[in-house]
Amino acid sequence: MSNAESIINVIDTFLDKFSLKTNKLTKQDLISFIEEKWAEADDEKYNIYQAYIITGRMTNEYIWAKDFPNMKRWLDMNDRHSASGRNEPYIRNYYKGQCCLECGNEEKALEYFNLCYNENPDYIFTRAPFCYEFFNKHLENPRELPKQEEGQDDYFEWVELEEWQSFFNEEESEIQCEILFDDDEEEEFREEHENGIEYLENNQTEILESILTELLKVYPDWQKDYGYSEEDKPDFMPDVTTIKDFANLISPTSIYVTSVFKDDLPYIGFLFSCSWDSEHGLGVMTHKNRIVEIGGADTAFLTWIAEKDNNKSK
Structure with a gap:
């Protein structure tokens, strides 16, 4: 019998408690706990949607820590999850490229952005400006990017x-x-x-x-x-x-x-x-x-x- 669902529920409860204002645990405590529990869960976890959310959370935790090897490891686990198949390959490659760029690995980011661009040349230019501006500089024929319009008054932002x-x-x-x-x-x-x-x-x-x-x-x-x-x-x-x-x-x-x-x-x-x-x-x-x-x-x-x-x- 699979143990994945019960362990994912334990991780989920831990994350809820971690988000409380009374929480005294550190980011490292969070990472260590999830790494340990994730390793205990069998591969059925790759069919549980909440586990998909957890892989995204851990990817971001390692991005914030600027730890590329561990970020990439969780990015690969995210890709193993059945839910990742709901997105087209060019969308998944864009996401990987964005994560790599945020984590400071421009070479790997460019590799994924090129995969995205080769399948759908327009998609990346609809996403985050810091991504398409970075990618555009590496194109043989860069696109003319629209100028950012100056916004109106923020009205007490x-x-x-x-x-x-x-x-x-x-x-x-x-x-x-x-x-x-x-x-x-x-x-x-x-x-x-x-x-x-x-x-x-x-x-x-x-x-x-x-x-x-x-x-x-x-x-x-x-x-x-x-x-x-x-x-x-x-x-x-x-x-x-x-x-x-x-x-x-x-x-x-x-x-x-x-x-x-x-x-x-x-x-x-x-x-x-x-x-x-x-x-x-x-x-x-x-x-x-x-x-x-x-x-x-x-x-x-x-x-x-x-x-x-x-x-x-x-």
């Missing part, structure tokens, strides 16, 4: 919330911010958008307290819904008694300023990573410091939630 940084013990105080325009073709930054950013910056503590207070209300029911075992519950969804307990369980990742306005202020959504659901995260839609809805990640950017609330008062 980042918002600085120092009080949030302090609460969550984050390294940076800036949080990614996106304006959700009504019409993507006619992006009009309005005074109400700016009012919303200013309100957030000036009332960041009150807004955060409102979010966490609402989370504290729904959290016990969510614990039941997720149903973590007694063994895993302390790591992923422990009991909490105050809003301060959430500091190690969630982190803000994105802010969405909608184009739904009320009292000259926009509805604003907040996206958080969370320990109990690494895939879907936590989303909150607000107006000023009032919580409109709390739920999964999409709650932060579904503008119909804001529109529905706004229509109630009309």
